[in-house]
Amino acid sequence: MRLYNTMTDRVEEFTPRGPDVPVTIYACGITPYDVSHLGHALVGLTYDVLGRYLRYRGFGTRYVQNVTDIDDDILKRAARDGVAWDELGRTQTERYLATMDRLNILRPDVYAKATEETEKMVEIIGGLLEDRLAYNKEGHIFFRVRADADYGKLSKYDRAEMLAIAAERGGKPNDPLKEDPLDFLLWQAAAPGEPTWPSPWGPGRPGWHIECSAMSMKYLGDTIDVHGGGTDLIFPHHESEIAQSESFSKQPFVRYWMHVGMLRYEGEKMSKSLGNLVMVPKLLETYSPDAIRLCLLSHRYRDAWDYEDAAIDEAQALADHLKAAATAAVGSTPATIDSDGFRERFIAAMDDDYNTPVVLDILRGLADQIVAGSAQGASVQQAQATLHELTDVLGLTLI
Ligand SMILES: [Zn+2]
CATH class of the missing domain: 1.20.120.640 (Anticodon-binding domain of a subclass of class I aminoacyl-tRNA synthetases)
Structure with a gap:
């Protein structure tokens, strides 16, 4: 099988690591605070069909997806709606899984919850601190981007582009605690009213990027075959996952980066913040699960397209x-x-x-x-x- 690899910007021959080694796949999952839209279904479906096809061709597969069940957006939405943050995460995760079930998207072998995996995150952050690839400012731990010479190798953005996009995507480049505006949070010190997990640097909660590094390494090892997610995750999320993971393990993190193109609706990327969402449960009132799958498969997975x-x-x-x-x-x-x-x-x-x-x-x-x-x-x-x-x-x- 030939697959496009975002890292090399080429279509490459896909080779497994060995005859009896399952193909390992990790896909970044949802932040559960709202109803599932067609963009979520496209990401879920892409790796579902990839796994089905690999098994059809005689490969074993092991597939992990995560759920970011602690995050600024969840805390904000829970506060707005007057519900407990963990209850909101739980109910929205259940709704998401039920919707994916209806689309016949097989559940991953491991569905990892960020809130249950902080131990591995703490281990990685500890290693990065020891190697001076991270620093502690008032209980906040940041990754030191300048210490990582190949930061940017996935997205190929220059520093100015990285700064602009990080600012757009919640990277807070102006945070006065940072040594460098590109540095990103690995661990966030406790804030009043927020849930916390224990760490050697005091109670707090993990940064978003470290969650995926930890869950991927814990369940699939230091090097995985295919890492997926939408193209909007290439920077800063996946770039930062590579930086943390490879700095910690000293091994290549991912063999094939396989990104799913953005689904647009009414001329814009389908997103919660823009409000231009096509909700899957709504579509299922009129159309069959097969029709929804066929609609999503009618475009090349890596192309951006307008629904x-x-x-x-x-x-x-x-x-x-x-x-x-x-x-x-x-x-x-x-x-x-x-x-x-x-x-x-x-x-x-x-x-x-x-x-x-x-x-x-x-x-x-x-x-x-x-x-x-x-x-x-x-x-x-x-x-x-x-x-x-x-x-x-x-x-x-x-x-
Ligand atoms: Zn991720």
Whole structure:
């Protein structure tokens, strides 16, 4: 399989680490304070289908996703709504998982909660402090970016770009406690009214980036195969994950960085802060889970694209067509459908950097032939079995 790697900016041959070593995948998950939107589903679906395809091709997989269940946004929303922060996190996480279940997105092997993993974070921060790659200012621990010569190697931004984007994304470059505006928080000292966890530097809570380094290293080891998330996480989140992890373990952190393009709606990135969200539970009132999956797979995973209401209607039509083909009457005259050819082309398209738009065309073509063959009284069972086999790789249920 060939996959685009954000680190090298190239499509590369994907090789596992060994014949019996499972492919390890880590994807950055949600911050649970609101309802799941289509952008969350796209990220969940992308790694779900990647795992299904790798298993179809005979690889083992081990997949970890995290939930950032402590964060400024959760505390703010909980205060606004007068609910406990942990209760808000719990209920929204449950709603998210239930929505993903309805979309037939398989749960990760480990669904790691940041609030339960602070021990590993404290261990990494301790190591960074020892090596003077981090410093303590009044109980806040910052990563010392100047001590890390290759900070920026993933995003390829220069210092001015990094500063501008960090400021936009809550990096607080003007914090007077920082030695350098690019330094980022590893541990935040206790603030009045906020939940805290113990650490050798006093009670506090972890920074966002360290959560993913800790959970990834704890469950998947120092070096993982595929690290995912939206392209909006490349900087500063993933850049900072690399800096912390590699400075601590002295090992390469990730072999393939596989980012999912941004889903836009009404001309802007779909985001809570902009309020232009397409909610998945709302879509499920009208459209089938298969239709939603097909709609999201109708674009290349790494392209940014605009969701349009017409697209989901088209996807529903395709879902109905596939279902009609899967259940079409089987006749007795010999069928002339080249099932093996469809399978080969399906695999070639998936191997070509996960080219799902082409994959959907192939499935449509197979369904067309099954429906036509069935209408002529042909024995289409073999082709129907192939259709089931291939749609199963995409997690479609055909119901
Ligand atoms: Zn992350």
